[in-house]
Amino acid sequence: EAGVTQFPSHSVIEKGQTVTLRCDPISGHDNLYWYRRVMGKEIKFLLHFVKESKQDESGMPNNRFLAERTGGTYSTLKVQPAELEDSGVYFCASRAFGSETQYFGPGTRLLVL
Amino acid sequence: GQQVMQIPQYQHVQEGEDFTTYCNSSTTLSNIQWYKQRPGGHPVFLIQLVKSGEVKKQKRLTFQFGEAKKNSSLHITATQTTDVGTYFCAVPNNYGQNFVFGPGTRLSVLP
Numbered sequence: 001e002a003g004v005t006q007f008p009s010h011s012v013i014e015k016g017q018t019v020t021l022r023c024d025p026i027s028g029h030d031n032l033y034w035y036r037r038v039m040g041k042e043i044k045f046l047l048h049f050v051k052e053s054k055q056d057e058s059g060m061p062n063n064r065f066l067a068e069r070t071g072g073t074y075s076t077l078k079v080q081p082a083e084l085e086d087s088g089v090y091f092c093a094s095r096a097f098g099s100e101t102q103y104f105g106p107g108t109r110l111l112v113l
Numbered sequence: 114g115q116q117v118m119q120i121p122q123y124q125h126v127q128e129g130e131d132f133t134t135y136c137n138s139s140t141t142l143s144n145i146q147w148y149k150q151r152p153g154g155h156p157v158f159l160i161q162l163v164k165s166g167e168v169k170k171q172k173r174l175t176f177q178f179g180e181a182k183k184n185s186s187l188h189i190t191a192t193q194t195t196d197v198g199t200y201f202c203a204v205p206n207n208y209g210q211n212f213v214f215g216p217g218t219r220l221s222v223l224p
Contacts, residue, residue: 016200033211035214042201042214042215042216042217043201043214043217043218044214044215045211045212045213048211056211072218084195091155091156093156100144100146100161101158102146102212103158103159104155104156104157105155105173106154106155107155
């Protein structure tokens, strides 16, 4: 069974540009999460999808961040326009209904210059 | 909101020594999870504890949930270089829908 995949693995952009991160969860997992880890600090929750619906987006930093999960399959996280403080590793995780286990993807390392 | 602390922040041990990290919550928890993240890797789920005073073992790892369900510990017996990484605890947020991660304990094992 394929795990959670994320694309791209790395992204280097300039301040003011737009970047879109993609997450493909494990097939059949209704729950999809986005997290961010900045400069080796704690892993911060961004938002949670159940299928295509946003269950909780309380962790989204501001309106420069937009997450979508059309069709309840893969998800995208767009940052527009990117700021220096957006740099970090963005992790996606998925979880099957009824299970407590979250499976994390390899992350996208974003560097905003 | 939900606050969770972990101590120590860093721990350096000699291979073969034991290691313990502690996770403390400001509120009573319904459950707690532990994750391990290797350098350059991604968090990997280790275990979930639910019952008061629960103790679970995975080979050299022992996980314990406090009687008051406000704290937990992860103990590694006879560390190996493969144990290197950051260990995170994660607790449900105030609404119980998602998890709040602790700041992590970074373990270094000297061969």
